[in-house]
Amino acid sequence: MTEARKIAVVASNGRTGQLIVKEAVDRGFDVTGFARSANKSAAQHFVQKDIMDITAEDLAGFEAVVDAFGAWTPETLPLHTTTSQHLADVLSGTDTRLLIVGGAGSLYVDPEHTTQLYQTPDFPEAYVPTASAQADELAELRKRDDVKWTFVSPAGDFQADGERTGTYILAGEELTLNDRGESVISYADYALAMVDEVEKGDHIRQRISVVRK
Numbered sequence: 001m002t003e004a005r006k007i008a009v010v011a012s013n014g015r016t017g018q019l020i021v022k023e024a025v026d027r028g029f030d031v032t033g034f035a036r037s038a039n040k041s042a043a044q045h046f047v048q049k050d051i052m053d054i055t056a057e058d059l060a061g062f063e064a065v066v067d068a069f070g071a072w073t074p075e076t077l078p079l080h081t082t083t084s085q086h087l088a089d090v091l092s093g094t095d096t097r098l099l100i101v102g103g104a105g106s107l108y109v110d111p112e113h114t115t116q117l118y119q120t121p122d123f124p125e126a127y128v129p130t131a132s133a134q135a136d137e138l139a140e141l142r143k144r145d146d147v148k149w150t151f152v153s154p155a156g157d158f159q160a161d162g163e164r165t166g167t168y169i170l171a172g173e174e175l176t177l178n179d180r181g182e183s184v185i186s187y188a189d190y191a192l193a194m195v196d197e198v199e200k201g202d203h204i205r206q207r208i209s210v211v212r213k
Contacts, residue, residue, distance in 0.1 A: 003030075004028055004029060004030035005028075005029050005030065005063050006029070006030045006031075006032070006061060006062050006063055007024060007029050007030070007031055007032075007062055007063055007064045007065070007066065007198055008031070008032045008033075008034060008059060008062045008064075008065045008066070009021050009024070009031060009032075009033050009034070009041070009043065009065075009066045009068060010034045010035075010051055010054065010065060010066065010067050010068060010069060010087065011034070011035060011051065011067065011068040011069040011070065012033030012034060012035050012039070012040075012041045012043055012046075012068065013033070013035040013036075013037055013039070013040040013041060014035075014068050014069075014070055015160055015187060016068050016070070016101055016187055016190065016191065017033070017035075017041065017066075017068035017101075018040060018041045018042070019187050019188055019190075019191035020066055020068060020101075020191045020194050020195065021033055021041040021042050021043050022041070022042045022191070023188075023191040023192055023194070023195045024195050024198065025042045025043070025044065027195060027199075029195075029198075030044060030045075031043045031044055031045070032044070032045040032046065032047060032062070033045070033046045033047070034046075034047050034049055034051070034054060034058070035048065035049075036048065036049070036050050036051075051069055051083045051086065051087070052082070052083065052086055054086070054087065054090060055090065056090050056091075056094075058090075059087075059090055059091060059096060062096050063096065063097070063198075064096060064097040064098070064099060064198045064201070065087060065091065065096060065097070065098050065099070066099045066101070066194060066198065067083070067084055067087055067098060067099065067100045067101060068101045069083045069084070069101070070101070071130075071133070072130060074129060077129055077130060077132075077133035078133065078136075080133045080134050080136070080137040081133070081136050081137045081140050084098075084100055084137055084140075084141065085140055085141075088141065088144055088146075088147045088149065091147050091148075092144075092146045092147055093146055095148065096148070097148040097149070097150065097198075097201055097204070098147055098148065098149045098150070099149070099150045099152060099194060099197060099198060100137070100138075100141065100149065100150070100151045100152065101152060101190075101194070102134055102137070102138060102151040102152055102153040102154075102207065103130065103131055103134035103135075103153060103154070104117060104131075104153050104154050104155060104156045104158060104175070104183070104209070105117050105118035105123065105127065105128075105130070105131020105132070105134060105135060106118065106131065106134055106135035106138050106153065106207075107153055107156075107173065107174060107175040107209055108173050108174045108175065109174070109175050110174075111174070113173060113174075116131075116135055117131070117156065117175055118131030118132060118135065137151075138151050138207060142205075144205075145205065148201075148204045148205070149204075149205060150197060150201075150203045150204065150205075150206060150207075150208065151206075151207040151208070152190075152193065152194055152197060152207075152208055152209070152210065153207060153208070153209040153210075154185050154190050154209070154210060155176075155182075155183040155184050155185040155209070155210065155211040155212065156175065156183035156184070157182070157183060157184035157185075158184075158185060158187070158190070159184060159185070159186045159187065160186075160187050161186075161187075162184070162185070162186025162187065162188065162189070162212075163186055163188065164186060164188035164189055164192065165186070165189055165212060165213070166189070166192065167189070167212075167213045168185060168189050168190075168192065168193050168210045168211065168212055168213060169210065169211045169212070169213055170193065170208060170209075170210060171208065171209045171210065171211060172206075172207070172208060172209065173207055173209070174209075175209075176209060176211050177211070178211055178212060178213055179213075182211070182212065183211055184211065184212050185210055185211055185212045186212070189210070189212060190210060193210040
């Protein structure tokens with residue numbers, strides 16, 4: 001019997017984190033969750049620790065680390081970059097891949113890649129600070145060639161309670177619409193796509209995006 005592939009999910013208690021853990025466990029991965037509060041996920045192993053206290057020893061031996069951290073208040077938004085850079089520092093020079101739960105606001109809306117979605121006039125003003133923070137996070141990751149990172153952006157309409165259809169379109173840097181002209185995906189289908197990427201590891205030092213078929 002082959003040994004289960006070991007991955008870690010950081011911020012495993014969040015809604016996205018929990019679904020990623022469940023998807024991975026259901027597929028036979030050996031999952032360790034990391035979170036500040038007591039375990040709420042299906043992870044087989046758990047470490048209660050703040051993300052900024054995670055060490056190289058904590059992450060040694062994992063095939064991949066999924067960073068599901070999210071921040072929403074003005075004072076915490078810079079933590080998107082601070083936390084992912086901390087994990088990148090911890091994993092620097094190793095073969096362990098770092099997969100980031102990214103945002104849609106940083107997707108480009110033009111083939112020249114000069115305008116991001118959050119910079120367009122119709123983008124909801126309330127979401128601009130979060131989108132800008134995650135765009136900054138991606139910009140900092142792009143500077144690193146010492147870490148095997150992948151930034152996974154959801155579709156524009158990221159639905160927490162949407163159904164798991166089991167299918168999705170894998171796209172790249174640009175905002176992509178499905179055949180119905182929608183940019184939408186459920187958290188559950190996003191988790192499916194994330195674990196597919198964990199499994200395959202096809203997009204090292206790239207940003208990819210996913211949208212419902």
